[in-house]
Amino acid sequence: MNELRPFALQVRSSAGLYGADRVVLALNRALDRSGARSRLLSINNYRMSEQALHDIASTRGQDAVLLPCRGRVDASTIGALAAQVGAARDRAGLPPVVHVHDYKSAFYAWIATRREHHAAAPAPLVATLHGWVEGSTALRLYTRLELALLRRFDALVVVAAEQIDRLARAGVPRSRIRHIGNGIEYPVRDESAATALRTQLRIAPDAHVFSAVARLSSEKNLAMLLRAFACVANRQPLAVLLVVGDGPEREELEALAHSLALNDRVHFLGMRHDMPAIYTLTDHLVLPSLTEGMPLVVLEAMACEVPVIASAVGDIPRLLEHAAHGRTIPPGDAAALESALEAALAAPRTRDVAARDHVRERHGAQAMAADYVALYRDLLEKRHARRAS
Structure with a gap:
């Protein structure tokens, strides 16, 4: 046998x-x-x-x-x-x-x-x-x-x-x-596609791009992200948020973004088939979920050297132990999320090579x-x- x-x-x-x-x-x-x-x-x-x-x-x-x-x-x-x-x-x-x-x-x-x-x-x-x-x-x-x-x-x-x-x-x-x-299956950074996408979305070259890649459903807690981002966006004119994915809460989340006056700062992109371009354009992936197992978006972002801000649920803390620039927050903690977004904006832009190496070796x-x-x-x-x- x-x-x-x-x-x-x-x-x-x-x-x-x-x-x-x-x-x-x-x-x-x-x-x-x-x-x-x-x-x-x-x-x-x-x-x-x-x-x-x-x-x-x-x-x-x-x-x-x-x-x-x-x-x-x-x-x-x-x-x-x-x-x-x-x-x-x-x-x-x-x-x-x-x-x-x-x-x-x-x-x-x-x-x-x-x-x-x-x-x-x-x-x-x-x-x-x-x-x-x-x-x-x-x-x-x-x-x-x-x-x-x-x-x-x-x-x-x-x-x-x-x-x-x-x-x-x-x-x-x-x-x-x-x-x-x-x-x-490792995504590969695509700089030219990311540049084209930045132009298409009219995102300024010096803007700091946060991305949330998730099913738009309650457990992903994206309403909290929108509220935290609205507070940050009021103080940081160059912060932009991409929301990638679809799901039952999409209309509700779009309405919330409108009520928070985020229409020109948040882009709802729906389901995408150009994720290497999304990750390359992204300065920080944000995942404020209330529950997770081992989310693929965290692995994919790490493989593309993207720093991650995510809730300390599931295997996320263990994954981010191997990242140089990853950060976890308590699930459901809006103040901690807002602080993490502010800290990301205050720090120099960087790529997380340690995260990439860990994913390629183990995942x-x-x-x-x-x-x-x-x-x-x-x-x-x-x-x-x-x-x-």
Whole structure:
């Protein structure tokens, strides 16, 4: 079994192309170069006209399949996923690893693999927990239900060390928990594109550019950032804020910016496909989230030598320990955020080379994929040993 080449089915129900989606894309691609096969199974989001995760994976030539789904619970989704699991078995009967990346995928994968429970070697189930969003009663209920289901999985992967204790308190044996950090395909600074974007947005050459790159939803706490930035902008005429991303709070945040008289100081750019230009134009990335796992935007900014100001949540403090110019603030502390913005404006512009070096050494997509391949092999070898006994 030493040369075992696992086949992993990555299952994701996506609401757009956000951090976890980009992790899945990077993993699906990198596994093929790390001793495994991988196929991305995207569950159709019936509320959306476009399926960005599947479309981008297909455009990039990745092995990708769109699973049908026409409602909250759809039996055709279960059947299609079960068929994929069955088809992925090799001639000797070795099952694929079913690797899920959200609570909906976990639900469908659990039921689909129970259909194969009669098999001599049922498919191992792995879930990666990219972070919990619990901003409402419904979301807190989903989290509790997800944890109850995940106790039945063969392995749970956390991207932030602080998640381990919570899983243990929920009854998950620590022996089933693995900590695997997110990995990225390194963005490369693009000076010419950044210059063109600066001209397009009419940003002065000597302006200090802050950027918030996030899903525009409550847990990202961007309303606090707008209020803190408004205080700073009143005193600092050359401060500019870019808000990159989309989400349910976009209209509310735009209205808040207007009420704070920030119309010419804040640019809402929506979803972008030129992130190297955004990072190159940025003097400081700002992420005032109330909850995170290991955010890709922090890794990408660090890879592009951009200093980071972020809440001390998830694995952000551990990441910024390796940065020369990173700064954390207590989550939800508006005064600390305003002070951090002021300090950034008062300091000379700089690039964070130490941050770049750390990300390139520890958080590449291939390093992440190698850790997952080791986990897949371990699970399959245990299956093989139990079958042989």
